[in-house]
Amino acid sequence: MDKRLEPIVKDIQEKFSATFDEFRDEVHVMVAPEQIVDVLTLLRDEHKFELLSALTASDYFPQVAPRFHVIYQLSSLEKNITLQIRVPVNGSSPKVPTVTRVYKVANWRERELFDMFGIECEGHPDPRRILMPEDTEGHPLRKDFPLGYEEPQFTFNFDEIDLRKPYAKE
Amino acid sequence: MSQIEEVNVDQFKHLVSERALTGETMLLNMGPQHPSTHGVLRLLLELDGEIVVNCIPDIGFLHTGIEKNMEAKTYQKAEVMTDRLDYMNTMGNNLSYIMAVEKLVDLDVPPRAQALRVILVELQRIASHLVWLGTSGLDLGAMSMFLYCFREREQILDIFELVSGQRMMTTYIRPGGVWRDVPVEFEKAVRDFIKIFPKRIDEYESLLTKNPLFVDRMVDIGYLSKETALSYGVTGPVLRASGVNWDLRKARPYMGYEQYDFNVPTRTEGDTYARYVVRIDELRESLKIVEQALNKLPMGLVHSQNRKFVPPPRSEIGTSMEALIHHFKLWTEGFPAPKNSVYSAIESPRGELGMYLEGDGGPKPHRIHLRTPSFDNLGVIPEIVKGHLVADLVAILASIDIVLGDIDR
Amino acid sequence: MGVEQKLGNMGVVTTSLEGMVNWSRTNAMWPMLFGLACCAIEMMSAQASDYDMSRFGMELMRASPRQSDLMIVAGRVSKKMGPVLRRLYDQMPEPKWVIAMGDCASCGGVFNNYAIYQGVDEVVPVDVYVAGCPPRPEALIHGVLTVYEKVKGETFKQYAEKYK
Numbered sequence: 001m002d003k004r005l006e007p008i009v010k011d012i013q014e015k016f017s018a019t020f021d022e023f024r025d026e027v028h029v030m031v032a033p034e035q036i037v038d039v040l041t042l043l044r045d046e047h048k049f050e051l052l053s054a055l056t057a058s059d060y061f062p063q064v065a066p067r068f069h070v071i072y073q074l075s076s077l078e079k080n081i082t083l084q085i086r087v088p089v090n091g092s093s094p095k096v097p098t099v100t101r102v103y104k105v106a107n108w109r110e111r112e113l114f115d116m117f118g119i120e121c122e123g124h125p126d127p128r129r130i131l132m133p134e135d136t137e138g139h140p141l142r143k144d145f146p147l148g149y150e151e152p153q154f155t156f157n158f159d160e161i162d163l164r165k166p167y168a169k170e
Numbered sequence: 171m172s173q174i175e176e177v178n179v180d181q182f183k184h185l186v187s188e189r190a191l192t193g194e195t196m197l198l199n200m201g202p203q204h205p206s207t208h209g210v211l212r213l214l215l216e217l218d219g220e221i222v223v224n225c226i227p228d229i230g231f232l233h234t235g236i237e238k239n240m241e242a243k244t245y246q247k248a249e250v251m252t253d254r255l256d257y258m259n260t261m262g263n264n265l266s267y268i269m270a271v272e273k274l275v276d277l278d279v280p281p282r283a284q285a286l287r288v289i290l291v292e293l294q295r296i297a298s299h300l301v302w303l304g305t306s307g308l309d310l311g312a313m314s315m316f317l318y319c320f321r322e323r324e325q326i327l328d329i330f331e332l333v334s335g336q337r338m339m340t341t342y343i344r345p346g347g348v349w350r351d352v353p354v355e356f357e358k359a360v361r362d363f364i365k366i367f368p369k370r371i372d373e374y375e376s377l378l379t380k381n382p383l384f385v386d387r388m389v390d391i392g393y394l395s396k397e398t399a400l401s402y403g404v405t406g407p408v409l410r411a412s413g414v415n416w417d418l419r420k421a422r423p424y425m426g427y428e429q430y431d432f433n434v435p436t437r438t439e440g441d442t443y444a445r446y447v448v449r450i451d452e453l454r455e456s457l458k459i460v461e462q463a464l465n466k467l468p469m470g471l472v473h474s475q476n477r478k479f480v481p482p483p484r485s486e487i488g489t490s491m492e493a494l495i496h497h498f499k500l501w502t503e504g505f506p507a508p509k510n511s512v513y514s515a516i517e518s519p520r521g522e523l524g525m526y527l528e529g530d531g532g533p534k535p536h537r538i539h540l541r542t543p544s545f546d547n548l549g550v551i552p553e554i555v556k557g558h559l560v561a562d563l564v565a566i567l568a569s570i571d572i573v574l575g576d577i578d579r
Numbered sequence: 580m581g582v583e584q585k586l587g588n589m590g591v592v593t594t595s596l597e598g599m600v601n602w603s604r605t606n607a608m609w610p611m612l613f614g615l616a617c618c619a620i621e622m623m624s625a626q627a628s629d630y631d632m633s634r635f636g637m638e639l640m641r642a643s644p645r646q647s648d649l650m651i652v653a654g655r656v657s658k659k660m661g662p663v664l665r666r667l668y669d670q671m672p673e674p675k676w677v678i679a680m681g682d683c684a685s686c687g688g689v690f691n692n693y694a695i696y697q698g699v700d701e702v703v704p705v706d707v708y709v710a711g712c713p714p715r716p717e718a719l720i721h722g723v724l725t726v727y728e729k730v731k732g733e734t735f736k737q738y739a740e741k742y743k
Contacts, residue, residue: 023510024273050400053515054524054541071526073513073541077400077416084513105403108549116237126184131230131578132694133659140238140693147242148235148693152686166701168665174662202663205612205642209619210660231660232616235694250689254712257617301620304627320627327624338617338713575616578657 001027004081008047012039028084033070033096036087040072040102049074049083052099055109057089057117061143067091068119072099094119116141177214185226186216195223202231206309206564209574211548213563220559225552232578237538244504244533245271246345253339255540256576258301261287261294261330262518264343269424270514270525271345274507277479283347283472284425288463289360290333290342291425291516292456296367297326298519299449299456303374306446306568310387312378322370329359345505346480347473357464364461371453379450388443392554392566395440402553403546406521407452408570411437411444418517430462442569449571452519479505504533511537520544520571544576597734604648604674605636605727611647612640613667615654618681618713622653625716632720635727644670649726650703651719655683656696668703673742676730678722679705682712 001009005027012018012029016039020029031039043049054073061067066088074083087096098121099106110121111130118139121127129136138145153161177197179190189195201212210231216224236255240248252263265287272279279287300319307315327337333352334340342349378384394404399412409416417434419427435451437444473480481500482493499505507529515524521543530536547570555563594602614622625632626640641647644667656664668677679699682688685708687697696702706729709722 024276024512026512028511051405052403053522054513054526054539056526056537056539056541058511058528058537071511071539073524073526075522077414077421080421082513084511103403104398104401105546105549108545129230131233131659133230136658140235145238146693147238147691149691150687150697152691165698168701168703174666202660203613203642203644203667210615210663231657231663232655233657233659233694234616234655234690235692236690238694239690239692254617254689257620301623305623316623317628320624321629324624324627324629337715338620 001025002081004079005083008043008083011047012042015042026082026084028086030086030088033087033089036070036072036085037097037099037102039085040074040099043074043083043085044102047076048078049076051075051077052103052105052109053082055099055106055113057113057119057141059117059141059143061091064091068094068117070096070113070119089119095122096120097122098124100125115139118142182214182226186224189218189223190216194218200560200563202228206567208305208567208572211567211572211574211577213551215560215563217560220561222555222558222560222563225555225563227548227551229548229574229577232574234575234579236579237540240538241535245507245535246500246504248535248538249344250339250341252540253341254575255579256518256520256523256542256544256573257338258298258573259294259518259520259523259576260338260340261290261343262516262523264341265291265425266514266516266518266523266525267527268343268345269516270512270527271507273512273514274510274527274529275345275479275505277346277476278474279347279425280471280474281426281468282351282470285463285467286348286352286472287343287425288427288430289460289467290330292459292463293326293329293360293363295456295519296453296460297323299453300326302449302519302568302571306565306571307378309564309568310384312381312384315374315377318370318374318377322367325363329356329363332356332359344473344480346476347471351472357467360460360464364457364464367457368454371450375450379447385443387562387565388446388569389441391442391558391562392569393439393441394550394554398550398553399440402550404521404550405543406518406547407448408445408547408550409521410435411448412440413438418515418522422515424514424516427459429466430459432456432459432462442565445569445571506531506533507535509536513541515541518543520573520576521547540579542576542579544570544572544574545579548572548577598731601731601733605730607636608649608723608726609639609641609647610637610649610651610723611644611667611671612642613650613652615652615656615660616683618653618684621713621716622651622680622719625719630716630720632716632723635720635723637723644668645672647671648674649676649678649723651678651680652684652699652703652705653680655681655688655690656699656702657694658696661696661702664699664702674733674738676706676726677703678719678726679708680719680722681714682710684708685710688712 018031068089070087072085115129198215201207202210212228214226252267253260300323304316304319334342432455477496486493509531511528524541526539528537684699
């Protein structure tokens with residue numbers, strides 16, 4: 001692990017009983033959902049992580065507890081280090097507290113999180129869908145959401161598919 | 171097909187001021203079909219006369235499902251999707267994705283391939299800034315800029331066509347190196363460009379930089395402070411125009427950027443004009459990097475010799491059984507990656523372009539997240555347009571340099 | 580005024596009314612400035628200095644659908660954009676033509692997924708498909724010239740039946 005990261009990870013471990021693992025010089029810290037706001041506030045204020053680079057999730061369907069990991073990728077400009085915080089979330093009615101008060105960028109990223117994974121961010125100021133139309137059913141990036149593949153037309157099956165293709169009228 | 175909903179104030183109650191509810195201010199729809207939103211962005215504006223009180227961006231009109239589609243393909247096949255992500259920066263997208271893959275499977279890249287990548291990515295940065303300069307000139311009434319900038323951009327696209335066979339969607343950078351070595355004409359083509367381009371930048375500057383019509387519409391418009399920018403996750407030239415010297419090429423050098431001597435243009439004004447100046451200076455710096463990389467371009471292989479990830483050359487397949495097996499396995503099954511995750515980022519023309527890549531032990535990615543710079547850069551728009559005229563909003567949007575493909579993914 | 584003089588110089592031209600109308604339509608076609616994705620950049624290239632589409636009477640891109648008679652769908656059409664595209668098409672005055680530029684607009688291209696229409700012909704009727712990802716500016720110009728060929732072959736009878 002990077003020398004500059006060691007005291008930071010130790011600090012989080014002491015205060016929040018978090019675990020961590022390491023892969024290719026990247027440190028991933030696991031914390032519980034209810035602690036995430038405090039962890040990010042601590043990191044921003046005391047350890048100079050000014051930038052929330054990415055906020056996303058990963059779906060481990062059909063595993064249920066935890067089904068999702070919400071991922072917060074942080075960067076510190078002053079110390080030039082990065083840190084990843086992962087929050088495990090259960091599959092039935094997934095929820096995390098919003099971090100918009102810590103990083104404003106989280107506003108849109110959390111809307112995307114809800115839109116794509118159906119993970120609700122409690123206390124979010126503007127909980128609407130962001131990318132998909134409002135009347136969409138389901139959350140596309142979940143593993144149990146179908147890709148929506150349509151059969152392509154080739155010479156041998158052109159006519160067969162052409163019959164059921166929804167061509168537009170004038 | 172779903173229907174278009176009429177705009178209703180109640181729907182946006184929490185985002186507009188109270189005056190909108192009484193009808194004192196007006197809600198105006200700008201886009202998704204509007205020439206100055208640079209694509210299919212919809213802005214819902216709350217206007218008091220001609221002054222913007224609130225701005226509510228509505229994105230997703232170009233949502234392509236790239237992340238989901240990439241998860242359904244092998245690592246090699248998923249690369250073609252990255253080209254179409256931010257279509258001004260195709261080489262950069264390839265590089266960012268391939269760097270994530272290389273980090274995940276721990277693959278080496280020979281020095282010649284690294285230098286070629288740097289040259290092409292920097293040329294792409296110039297091409298991207300040229301499109302920005304041309305279109306933002308067009309937005310502000312400088313029609314001729316568009317014609318000049320696209321003239322030079324064609325020259326760069328010709329270089330891309332020379333090396334990859336395609337003008338825009340090159341997919342030239344591959345895991346472990348590049349597709350194949352550049353042809354002999356490459357060096358002359360790049361040298362020609364290096365020779366003429368500095369004069370052309372001067373030409374652009376003589377048209378715009380001190381032009382009062384242009385300057386008056388840019389100076390003190392859309393001020394973005396350092397703290398707001400960082401809190402909103404703004405990166406790239408927009409952040410550097412607000413006085414933060416943060417460039418991933420300097421901060422966390424990749425692909426041997428540490429060997430090249432270049433400056434990171436930074437301004438402290440934080441307004442639209444500062445962003446313009448930063449990008450113009452970046453054109454010169456990128457050209458400096460291209461020239462140095464071309465002078466130092468080492469000889470040797472252009473892909474890694476690790477046959478588990480890089481297909482063998484054609485000549486080997488006829489004589490070596492192993493090469494044939496590797497070739498077959500790579501193109502039918504793909505290569506497996508460990509069950510873990512990496513995050514790798516590069517400095518794209520718009521900011522930090524990061525890829526979060528997670529493997530599941532098989533040949534397809536479990537999860538790939540594209541951290542695209544325009545998404546966060548656009549998020550700051552509602553904050554900085556407040557109190558400006560609608561005409562200034564056009565200038566601000568142009569200076570942020572958004573690409574909708576980058577935002578909606 | 581000058582007309583008689585000119586006619587005198589050039590002599591009399593005889594043609595059918597259909598031919599005359601179609602000829603004038605092809606030489607002043609106003610495409611709609613409707614860029615969606617990657618292809619829009621190639622559409623801009625086709626307008627810019629190197630390829631210069633105005634050689635074919637198309638230098639005027641209109642941002643408003645009400646002033647245009649050719650829609651170039653340049654890029655992928657998402658499920659959210661589909662209704663907007665249809666409304667824009669409905670707003671265009673008759674007669675109108677549509678070019679599906681690029682693979683995504685023609686058939687979905689590489690994006691065979693939940694978010695993208697598998698061809699814009701599911702939303703609006705298409706006259707000419709231009710292949711390529713993205714098509715080169717020459718290909719787009721060829722597509723436009725193909726539309727011209729189509730327009731030149733149209734008769735009033737067809738219009739009468741179409742807009743009955």
